[in-house]
Amino acid sequence: MSGLLFFQRVANVFRVPTGNAELSRAQYDAFAKQIPLLYLLLTTNTIAVATSYVNVAPFWLTVGLPAVLCLMCILRLVKWLNRSRKMPTDEMVLKQLRQTNRLAIVIAAAFTAWGLILYGYGDAYAHGHVAFYMAVTVIGCIFCLMHMRSAAIIVTLIVNVPFIIFFLLQPQTSLKAMALNLVFVSAAMIIVLLIYSRDFARLVESRSETRRLGDENFRIANLDALTGLANRRWFFAELTKQHERAQTTGAAFAIGIVDLDGFKPVNDTYGHMTGDRVLTEAAQRLKEACGDDIILARLGGDEFGFIVSGNPTRDELRWLGAAISDVIRLPYAVGSSQALLGSSIGVAGYPQSANDPQALFERADYALYHAKRHQRGQMVIFSTEHEEQIRSHSVIEQALQNADLDAELSMVFQPIVDITTGRVRAFEALARWQSPTLGNVSPDRFIPVAERAGHVRGVTKTLLKKALAALAQWPADIRMSFNLSAHDLSDSETVVQIIAIINRSRVDPKRIDFEITETAVAHDFKQAVAAVQTLKALGAGISLDDFGTGYSSLSHVHRLPLDKIKVDRSFITDIGSNPVSLKIVKSLTALCADMGLDCIIEGVETAAQLATLRDLGCRMVQGYYFAQPMTEAEVPAFLASADEKRA
Structure with missing residues (x-):
């Protein structure tokens, strides 16, 4: 069994490895650059030897056969010089390596046979030229084929073994000594080839591993670890x-x-x-x-x-x-x-x-x-419409950056009425901006821009100061609703600054309702809850604005410490003609009653809408039917008028 294994290992030395495509490609790439030199070396050395034997050997041996051998080398040289620079497939690489192995046998045997036949002619100097030719050429060919261990060893054995035997059979002691020299040189060359082949394979493996690690690092650097998608x-x-x-x-x-x-x-x-x-x-x-x-x-x-x-x-x-x-x-x-x-x-x-x-x-x-x-x-x-909006927003953003917020921002107030008593229970504070360059800019235009540009916190603080100053002048039983942005809730420092503004105003926090939207809550729910709880601890009320337009309204209702819910105006517009809107408002009103929350209906504009809401048991309403947003100076007169009507 061990003998069979030994012969298998020996046989493998003469075969092209097939189990490592990357090694095969590296061998091909390396020897492909050197094999033209091999054919050039064979051609020039052969012509030199043949020329020295022209007058002492037959024509076919000095011209005919060398011409055939040199023509074969030149054709192979041209083929390799004109080979495609595109890396062939693994199958083509393996095929080329095997072909090189077979050609090594044929070419080495042909040149060796020609050298041995030619050795029989000429004098001692001519014989020495043949021996020198064979020794130098085979060493050059081995170095050109050193990346292909099997072909290099085949050439070494096919060329040197016949000459070793030939010299040993000669009577001259010097030729026998030369044969022994060839034995040792051949053995040394084979050992060097085996060591180099092993080291080359390890180098290729090391490069492959380095490349694999590099690819893996690149993949990791560009991969999202959680989802497996690209990052x-x-x-x-x-x-x-x-x-x-x-x-x-x-x-x-x-x-x-x-x-x-x-x-x-x-x-x-x-x-x-x-x-x-x-x-x-x-x-x-x-x-x-x-x-x-x-x-x-x-x-x-x-x-x-x-x-x-x-x-x-x-x-x-x-x-x-x-x-x-x-x-x-x-x-x-x-x-x-x-x-x-x-x-x-x-x-x-x-x-x-x-x-x-x-x-x-x-x-x-x-x-x-x-x-x-x-x-x-x-x-x-x-779309082009969005492009126009971007340009418009850019103009607004530039104006906001240069704005004197204290001078340019102001507040108007819209009443929230208890329709069961006719009393005004609160006012919602609404922002207004009179820009020196842009004129009157509506809040639905400048607030989103302020949010995206990071200016909204400054806007909020300025508006809150003005709203609290107005609230301080109203009767103690009148509340105020004030809108907070998602950015206000997501920044704990801004919440602290809001509390400081309230404390400096000397207004009872229990008269304030902060309105938050579902979008604001969803922006950073955990921080939003913390902010809401802080404001609640101060004594302020919390209202969920635009209820029903967000994505997960009910989840916010039971997870936030709310006091009020404001039903979005979109459900009121067609409440008299759309049974779906009617059912939604009825359900939301019942939900608020079950949860102990006040329900405020926004967008009431007609007597018919108001009558429908009365029938549904709604109590707190807000809209143009009662009043459009008014300035701080107009509030006292409106309250007095409301009291007169109620009386």
Whole structure:
């Protein structure tokens, strides 16, 4: 058994290894650069020897046969010089290595036979030239083939063994000594070849491992560890590549940003481990919806990005948006219950929306912002209208940066009336901005810009000071509602500053109701709850504004320390003609009663709406039917008029 193993190992020395494609490629690449030199060496040395034997050996041996051998070498030389620089396939590499092995046998045997025959002619000097030719040429050929162990050893043995035997059979002692020298040189050359072959294989393996580790590090650096998707860095790298290709080919592409609506409450309610599982499942659903042709990455938190190449049409993008929304909307198992999510998507196309990657991403982000603010749970494709809005917002932002907030901002107040008694119970404080450059700018225009630009905290503090100054002049039984932004709630320092402003105003905090929106709460639910609890501890009331328009209203109702709920005006507009709106308002009114919360109905504009609300048992209402927003100076007269009507 051991003898068989030995012969197998010996046989393997003469074979091309087949189990390591990378080693085969490295051998091919290395000897392919040297094999033209091998054929050039054979040709020049052969011509030199043949020339020295022209007058002492037959024509066929000095011209005919050398010409054939040299022509074969030249043809092989030309073939290798003209080989394609493109790396061949693994099969082609293995085929070429095996062909080189076979040619090594044929070429070595042919030149050895020619040398031995030629040795029979000429004098001692000519014999010495042949011996020198064979020794020097074989060493040169071995060095050219050293990256192919099998071919180099084959050449060594085929050339040297016949000459060793030939010299040993000669009567001259010097030739016998030369034969022994060849034995030792051949043995040394074979040992060197084996050692070099082993070291070369290890080097290739080491390079392969280094490359693998580098690829793995690159993969890790560009992979999101939680979801298994690509990360933000990889996304922007691919966006840059896609942009460069598009500039070259003229092709269009689109990028999109997906934000999971309702994820933060799930994360805050059930904990980060459950949140991570939901996020991972959402990522897999996104991957299935996008397929293999769309680049998908996690940008951070519950935000994902995708790149669609191949000149996508608006209809194709809408179809993709619908597919994403459908899979994200399916329930998620969280313990013994289920969680529901939605997806708001912003999309921008190249070159329609922007001409560079950063601007394109900003356009997609703006489309997402628009979707979350106006079309939550849907896809918004960036349009020329949005471009105009951006320019308008830029002008507003610039004006805000240069504004004297104390001088330019003001408050107006709209009454909240108890329709069972006719008394004014409170006023909602509404912001107004009179810009020296832009004129009168409505709050629905400048507040979103202030939020996006990071100016809203300064706006809030200025408005609160003015609102509290007005409240201090009103009767003690009149309350005031004041709106807080998501950015106000998400910053604990701003909450502290709000409390400080209230304390300095000397207004009883119990007369203040802070209105928060579901969007503000969802922005950072944990921090929002902490902020609300701090304001509640101060004595202020908390109202949930625009109720029914958010994504997870009921979850916010039972998890926030609320005092009031304000039903959005969108349910009141058609309450007399739309049975669905009527049922919704009726249900919300009953819900508030069951939970011990005050219910305020916004947007009452007609007597018919008011009559319907009376029939439903509603009590607190607000709207143009009673009064439009008024200045601080107009409030006393309005209160006096209301008291007269009630009397």
